[in-house]
Amino acid sequence: MVAASAVPPPDGGDTNASSPASSPAGAGPLALIVVVAWLGLCVSLVLGYRHAHPTSRAFCAADSGCDRALSSAYAEVAGVPLAWVGVVGFATLTVAYLAALGAGSGRVRRPLLRAAGLVSLLGALAAGVLVYVQFGVLRLFCPLCTAAAALAAAVYFLQVRVPRPSAGGSRAGRAGGLALGLVIATLLGATLFILERRGHVVARIDGEEILDEELARQMQIPLYGLETQAFQLKKVWVDQRAADRAFAAEARARGVSAERLAAEVLESTPAPSETEIDAWLRQNTPALSEPERRARARHALLTARREERRRDLIAARRKGQSIEFLLPPPRVPRLDIDESAGRTDGPADAAVRLVVFSDFECPHCGELARTLRRVRDKYPAQVAVTFFHHPLETHPHAEGAALAVECAHEQGKFREFHDRLFEGSSSLDDAALAALATSLGLDAAKLDGCRKSDRGRATLRAHRLEAERLGIESVPSLFIGGRLIGGNVEAADLERMVEEELRGPWRPNGGAR
Numbered sequence: 084m085v086a087a088s089a090v091p092p093p094d095g096g097d098t099n100a101s102s103p104a105s106s107p108a109g110a111g112p113l114a115l116i117v118v119v120a121w122l123g124l125c126v127s128l129v130l131g132y133r134h135a136h137p138t139s140r141a142f143c144a145a146d147s148g149c150d151r152a153l154s155s156a157y158a159e160v161a162g163v164p165l166a167w168v169g170v171v172g173f174a175t176l177t178v179a180y181l182a183a184l185g186a187g188s189g190r191v192r193r194p195l196l197r198a199a200g201l202v203s204l205l206g207a208l209a210a211g212v213l214v215y216v217q218f219g220v221l222r223l224f225c226p227l228c229t230a231a232a233a234l235a236a237a238v239y240f241l242q243v244r245v246p247r248p249s250a251g252g253s254r255a256g257r258a259g260g261l262a263l264g265l266v267i268a269t270l271l272g273a274t275l276f277i278l279e280r281r282g283h284v285v286a287r288i289d290g291e292e293i294l295d296e297e298l299a300r301q302m303q304i305p306l307y308g309l310e311t312q313a314f315q316l317k318k319v320w321v322d323q324r325a326a327d328r329a330f331a332a333e334a335r336a337r338g339v340s341a342e343r344l345a346a347e348v349l350e351s352t353p354a355p356s357e358t359e360i361d362a363w364l365r366q367n368t369p370a371l372s373e374p375e376r377r378a379r380a381r382h383a384l385l386t387a388r389r390e391e392r393r394r395d396l397i398a399a400r401r402k403g404q405s406i407e408f409l410l411p412p413p414r415v416p417r418l419d420i421d422e423s424a425g426r427t428d429g430p431a432d433a434a435v436r437l438v439v440f441s442d443f444e445c446p447h448c449g450e451l452a453r454t455l456r457r458v459r460d461k462y463p464a465q466v467a468v469t470f471f472h473h474p475l476e477t478h479p480h481a482e483g484a485a486l487a488v489e490c491a492h493e494q495g496k497f498r499e500f501h502d503r504l505f506e507g508s509s510s511l512d513d514a515a516l517a518a519l520a521t522s523l524g525l526d527a528a529k530l531d532g533c534r535k536s537d538r539g540r541a542t543l544r545a546h547r548l549e550a551e552r553l554g555i556e557s558v559p560s561l562f563i564g565g566r567l568i569g570g571n572v573e574a575a576d577l578e579r580m581v582e583e584e585l586r587g588p589w590r591p592n593g594g595a596r
Contacts, residue, residue, distance in 0.1 A: 113184040114261055116241045120176040121265050123234035127169035130227050134164045148223035154417050154565070157216050165213070169231055172206050175199075176238055181262055200242050207239035303416035304554040304567060310413035321406070329400035330393065336400075348392050355384035417565040418553055422469045424545045426497055429459060429467025435584045438562040440471045440546075440555050443485060443504045444478035444511060447571045448559045452505035454574045455561075462581060470501065471546045473558050480511035482543065483534075487516045489542050490533035494525050 134153045152158065158165055179199035186192040210232035217228055286293040299306070327341075334344040355363075363380040420438050437455060441448040455468050472488075474481030484504055491500035503519055504511070520530050533539060550560075561568045563580055 112241060112245045113180055116238055116245070117177060117180045117184060117261055117265070119234055119237050119241060120173050120180060121268075123231060123238065124170060124173035124177055125269070126227055126231045126234060127166055127173050130166035130231060131164060131170055133227065134158065134166045148217075148221075148225045149227055150417065151223050152217060152221060152225040152228050155221060157213075157221070169235075172202060172235075175202055176206070177265075180242075184261065196242070196245065203235070203239040203242050206235040210235040301552070302554055303418060304560075305556065307413060307416050307567065314413055325401065325404060325406050326397050329397045329404060333396050333400050344396070345393075348389055348396070352385065352389045352392055355381055355388070359384055415566045418562065418567070420469075420553065420562060420565055421549055424542075424549055425469040425471045426492065427467055427469045428498060430464060431467070433465055433467035435462070435466045435581050436564060437466060437468045438471065438565075439468065440473040440550055440558055440560040442472075442474050442478055442481045442558040443488070444481040445475070445558050449505040451559045451561060451571050452502070454572065454577055456502065457574050458577050458581060461578065465585060466581060471549060472543050473546060473550050473555065473560070474543070475558060483513070484511045484516065485543055486534050486539040487520070487530070489539035490530045491520065491523070491525060493533055493538075494529065496523050496525055499523050500525075 130153070133149060153166075160168065176199055179195050179202070183192045183195040183199065186195065213228065214232045217223065217225060217232075284292045285295045285298055330344070331341045334341040337344060339347075360377055360380040363384055364376055367380070367383070422436070422438065425438065437458070439451065439455060441452065459466055459468055472485040474485050488497060488500050488504065491497055500519065500523060503523070517527060517530075520527060557570065559570050561570070561572060563577075564584055568577075568580070
């Protein structure tokens, strides 16, 4: 009898009002699902904000894995961030279950729950896939991503426990009260978020607030350079501490104090000969009198010789020394580079994207250009290289060469002109550029007209603005997947980095031109 009373009539009409779905026990799970779906919506909104503002530290620690998860290739589907897909999904579930809670008719409630159940099933399946990607593929922990997946799974498993709906009194009052509570909670959360952001104001210029995340975004490269210097200084300090310990151990082995051993090194070091002093002066010519110069040379040579003897004493002791340097290196910034302004060589869907800011009058830029050509030739289908002009003001011919290359681009000869300039031609003046254009079969009149026009300069301005936005001050500056590698790099090292990107747990989102 109980089972029969729980089965809805064939025509989908109403049964008695005491069915579980219309009772407080039936409405309770629906209210809980609404709250859980709303929490999922809040988490997805935060993820969407973090995706749009990569330098923000809101709701996620710097070393938590959020940055890597949100910058990975798995963070988007067809160019749409998964965070916003989650926003739409959780918003749909919140509204659907809230409407089902307030519906008084089983005929209205059934299709709402059926549609919401399908959405929750898809969400649970997607959550399972994303959890596998996060822990099995990316091998990282993103608290926000994990919370969103857990809430999606919770919605699905909770809706399975909701009894089949039947007729009953309207729960519009309960649904309305819950909706009002969620709106108030949302407004309160938004207010707290705004106040939290205001707490990150670092400056005001003419009343306009500058947030720390904007400062961090604009200053990523300079700050990374300073952090790297500090990191290296700490490593040097640790190494010096280890050397001091080894020197003290050598002194104990000899049965003397470290101070006495240091004095013995000073006393036993032979003074430099006049021949050695003459050789030193030929390489170092301080603007001093001859006696002062020779005294400077004698002191420099004697100091170097004593330090060499000290290193020899330490070296044997350090062979079995164990050193663990536990300080983490500075986090390499991952920049969102607008490749559309650059000149890209390689497939638009390349898995590995290299971006270089360069100057034709820079010798190291020429070395790097040859390295990049070698890597492109080795990985023609996997690697794309995007070139940006960044002529330095200290190089008088660099901008003229950059304009010539841009004008060669109009005649389909960008890569050829680029490569020939970086082969190390002796001059970059107008005559040399004209001769190179002729040797490549370019129309000299068109090239000259282009160089006098503003077309090439507009491209150079766009490249300069992108360099300023990213905080690039030196050339060459090379990036792989948005991560700064630095200046020049050996071909073997760059090939290793490319291989790591191809096999790695995550890949950058490459812009296509």
